[in-house]
Amino acid sequence: MPLAGVSTVACFHKNLYKLETVASEILNELYVPQSIILTLETFLSQVCIHRVRSCSSIRFIKSKYVCVFDKSTLKFSHQQRLFRTSAVSCGQIVQFKLADIGEGITEVTVKEWYVKEGDSVSQFDSICEVQSDKASVTITSRYDGIIRKLHYNVDETAYVGKPLVDIETDASKDVAPEEDVVETPPMxxxxxxxxxxxxxxxxxxxxxxxxxxxxxxxxxxxxxxxxxxxxxxxxxxxxxxxxxxxxxxxxxxxxxIPPLPKSETVPAAPKDKAHKIPVSRPIVFSGKDKTEPITGFQKAMVKTMSAALKIPHFGYCDEIDLTQLVQLREELKPLAQLRGVKLSFMPFFIKAASLGLLQYPILNASLDESCQNVTYKASHNIGVAMDTEQGLIVPNVKNVQVCSVFEIASELNRLQSLGSAGQLGTNDLTGGTFTLSNIGTIGGTYAKPVILPPEVAIGALGKIQLLPRFNGKGEVFKAQIMNVSWSADHRIIDGATMARFSNLWKSYLENPASMLLDLK
CATH class of the missing domain: 4.10.320.10 (E3-binding domain)
Incomplete structure (x- = not known):
């Protein structure tokens, strides 16, 4: 580096020192690379000079002394060159890593840098814009300092968790653990x-x-x-x-809100523009996700429903006029109460299903896992789906084919009491051959019931509704209507069989007296 002659060194107050020079013409075109450290023996230990170009009054003494500048060099125009200094005392280099952007993104493409090496940045200043396969994201600084290194060029791939830039921070300030700030869209x-x-x-x-x-x-x-x-x-x-x-x-x-000066008035905006600016507040929610193991009846339901997915279901729906059954039940309720039994519609539904199974025994059968053999069950163990605090359970009434309506009602009362208390035994929950689900007690009309393996059929009963219907003379009357939805294993049960069974079951309920002819 060329050096000018030596002149007299004079001290200004505190941090400003000026060296009288006679060689400004020689240094007019002088370029000094950044990070050249020149020391002043008495006053400064280190001064880092960045980007020195054509300063109007500057000269160097020996390497032992610092070069100083005239104040006028700070007042430059666009035609003059920049002279900038910054004092650094043992700054530390922090690697600014690309933070997790979310949504499983592991790499991004650097689209634009907002800084270059040697630039000063503050917290929240934009550093660069990156592009993922889902969005464009602006990365902002976590630190105050000077950019020392850019690890990627434009259009290169940057990886989450890898250094993005190196930032030199002030050693006198504590640097917190890195926590990159990500903000969209780019500014x-x-x-x-x-x-x-x-x-x-x-x-x-x-x-x-x-x-x-x-x-x-x-x-x-x-x-x-x-x-x-x-x-x-x-x-x-x-x-x-x-x-x-x-x-x-x-x-x-x-x-x-600071008051406006009296002389200052706010111009009124046109009314048609007021609605164009949306004003919203973010909804703050502090809830947390909770993970629990699947246990008890719920675990059994997972196993059973997973097995049910292997069964090809055939669906069939119909509506039943229960007007006569409603009247019959109202007549028999007081008699059942005298015997200490609560009489609902379900005992009639179960008994009618058992009478239908006698005519269509394929619906009371089971199919082996290899689908080679069908077993026809002798007992009609009809299950009833119950909604309890422990979850869905399906106890069954054993040997319905030999039970009266009253005996079925009594057994249902026992199962419901034990189910509510969570005291049902294994015998009550196993051995079912056919199932009815009275979803109508909760609500709804039609459903799509899922077969419980190894059974081959199930029915879902909707709620009873008072609806207008026509009689044989074309007259409108009020009818108690219930919808039923059947599902059958289509591997061994065809649609015609399911429909015929449903029609027979329907006839028993629409004309309850007809059940007396088939009771044994």
Missing amino acids: SHEEHTHQEIKGHKTLATPAVRRLAMENNIKLSEVIGTGKDNRILKEDILNYLAKQTGAILPPSPKAEI
């Missing part, structure tokens, strides 16, 4: 320059900066009410309200 260069006015840094979070950008607001024009004049979201919303005349929802906390 334009024009909006980015609004953050720094005359050396003053506007304090705002990335979310506030994004809100300002979306509404074309310069942060320099907004008065911050937060700590250290930080601009809050409410400040942006208030600014919007003043500009557009929009009415904001009440804020959860008091807002400090």
Whole structure:
């Protein structure tokens, strides 16, 4: 490096030292690379000079002494070259890693850098824009410092958890564990320059900066009410309200709004523009997910329903007129109560199903796992689906084919009491051959019941509704209508068989007296 002659060194107050020079013409075109350390023997231990170009009054003494500059060099125009210095005392290099962007993204493409090596950055300053296969994301700085290295070029692939840039931070400040800040969408260069006015840094979070950008607001024009004049979201919303005349929802906390000068008036915005600016508040929810093991009846249901998926289901639906059965039950209820039994419609449904199974025994059968043999069950052990606090359970009434309606009602009362108390035994829950699910007690009309292996058929009963119907003379009358939905194993049961069984079961319920002819 060429050096000029030596002149007299004089001291200015504290940190400013000036060396009288006679060789400014020689150094006019001098370029000094960044990070050249020149020491001043008495006063400074280290001074790092970055990007020195054509300073008007500067000269070097020996390597032992520092070069100093005239104040006038700080006042430069666009034609003059930049002279910038920054004092560093043993700065530490922090590797700024690409944080997890979410949604399973492991790599992104660097689309644009907003900084270059040697630039100074502050917290929340935009560093770069990256593109994943789902969105464009702006990465913002976690630290205050100087960019020392960019690990990727534009259009190169960056990986989550790997260093993105190296930042030299001030050693006198404690550096917190790395927690990268990610914000979308990217901020334009024009909006980015609004953050720094005359050396003053506007304090705002990335979310506030994004809100300002979306509404074309310069942060320099907004008065911050937060700590250290930080601009809050409410400040942006208030600014919007003043500009557009929009009415904001009440804020959860008091807002400090500085009064406007008397001479300053806010121009009224056109009414047709007020509705174009959406104002919304994020919904805060503090709930947490909870994971529990599957146990008890629920675990058994998982196993049974998984096996049921292997069965090809055939569905069949119909409606039943229960007007006569409703009248019959009302007559028999007091007699059953005298015997200490609660008489519902279910005993009639079960007994009618048993009478139908005598005519169509294929519905009371089972198919082996190899689908080679069908076993016809002698007993009609008809299950009844029950909704309990422990979950769905299906106890069954044994040997319905030899039981009366009253005996079926008595057994149902026992099973319901034990089921509510969670005291049903293994014998009550196993051995079923056919199932009815009275989903209508909860609600609904039609359903799609799932067969319980090794059974081959199941019926779901809807709620009873009072509906208008026509009689044989074409007259409208009030009818008690219930819908039924059947599912059958289509490997061994065809649709015609299911329909005929349903018609027979329907005839027993629509004309209860006909059951007397087939009772044994």
